[in-house]
Structure formats: structure tokens, C-alpha cells
Amino acid sequence: MSYKAEEIERQLRIIHACEKGATGVYYGHRALAKVFFPRIIPDLDEMHAHESEHFEIFGALINSRGSRKATLPIMWCAGGIVYGLFIALFGVNSIWVSTATIEKIVSTELNLAAKFFKENDNVIYSAVQKIKLDEEHHHEIASSRAIFTGILPNLIQISSTKLSYLAKYLAARV
Ligand SMILES: [Fe+2]
Ligand SMILES: [Fe+2]
Numbered sequence: 001m002s003y004k005a006e007e008i009e010r011q012l013r014i015i016h017a018c019e020k021g022a023t024g025v026y027y028g029h030r031a032l033a034k035v036f037f038p039r040i041i042p043d044l045d046e047m048h049a050h051e052s053e054h055f056e057i058f059g060a061l062i063n064s065r066g067s068r069k070a071t072l073p074i075m076w077c078a079g080g081i082v083y084g085l086f087i088a089l090f091g092v093n094s095i096w097v098s099t100a101t102i103e104k105i106v107s108t109e110l111n112l113a114a115k116f117f118k119e120n121d122n123v124i125y126s127a128v129q130k131i132k133l134d135e136e137h138h139h140e141i142a143s144s145r146a147i148f149t150g151i152l153p154n155l156i157q158i159s160s161t162k163l164s165y166l167a168k169y170l171a172a173r174v
Helices: 003-036 038-064 073-088 092-120 122-145 151-173
Strands: none
Touching: 003 038, 003 073, 003 092, 003 122, 003 151, 038 092, 038 122, 073 092, 073 151, 092 122, 092 151
16 A cells, blocks of 8 residues: 555544544533533534534545544544543533543644645545534634633643543554
8 A cells, every 4th residue: 555545544544533532522521411511512412413423424435445444433432431421520611621622632633634635635635624614613612611720620631632642643553
């Protein structure tokens, strides 16, 4: 396989697995929010629906190119659910701080991916551009609701950043 084909496969695999992880995170947040913080459910529902769409779009792109998916997408979802539930235990602000942090990373990473795909695959490039708008919208919603100052928000920003990059690292390798 050429370097270009390998890199396309790698990038698709990372985005696809991370979108599945994102569906899990929102699922976990929603499960607790339904009971304890129902007022944030409409926002979470909308974002969760977007992540499911993104997962489907990248799944279709992978299939159309005969590329390999990350091993066991269900594991990505499960990891996301555990993380999403855990963060929600710390309250609404923790959900927003985590969401704002993760969505910012996702937008930055999709910008980098878009640069690569612009030169290498127009179809994937347009999909990434479209999805990037959703992720930026998620970041805007979450950062407008989050309060970032304080020990807990700081810890959440650190752990959500580390876990996001861990998810990326693993998706590139499994
Ligand atoms: Fe997404
Ligand atoms: Fe998102």
C-alpha cells in the first residue's frame, strides 16, 4: 500500500473510532443528566445525534474505500460511556468543561485532517469540512456554558485532554 493510501486509512480509522467514542461520552452524560440535570438534555441530545451521524458518515467512507476500521468499535463506545458517566458524577459544569475541552481538540484535529485530505481526497475533505462545523458548534455551546476556573475544572481539562489524545493514539494502532 502506498504511503498516501496508508495515511488515508489511518486518518479515517482515527476519526471513525473517536466519533464512536464521542457517541459513548454523550450517552454516558445523558444517562445521568436525564435523572439529575434534565435542563441540559436538549443540548446533549442534539450533540449526541450529530456524533452518531459522524460515525455513520466515516463508516461509509471506510467501507467505500475498503479500509480497515479500528478493532471493536463497541469498545470505543464502552470506554466513552464509562468516561461520560464518571464526569457527569461531578455535575453539570464538569460535563460542559469536559465537552468544551474535547470538542476543541476534535476541531483542531479535524483542521489538521482537513489539510491532509484537501490535497489527497476531495470526497473525504468535504465530509471533514461539514463535520468540523458541527464540532465547532458543540465547542461553542459547551464553552458558553462552562466555568473553567477552579481545581475541579482544571483537573477535568487535564484528564479530558489526556484521554482524548490516548483515544487518538490507540485508534491509530489497533
Ligand atoms: Fe463528531
Ligand atoms: Fe462533537
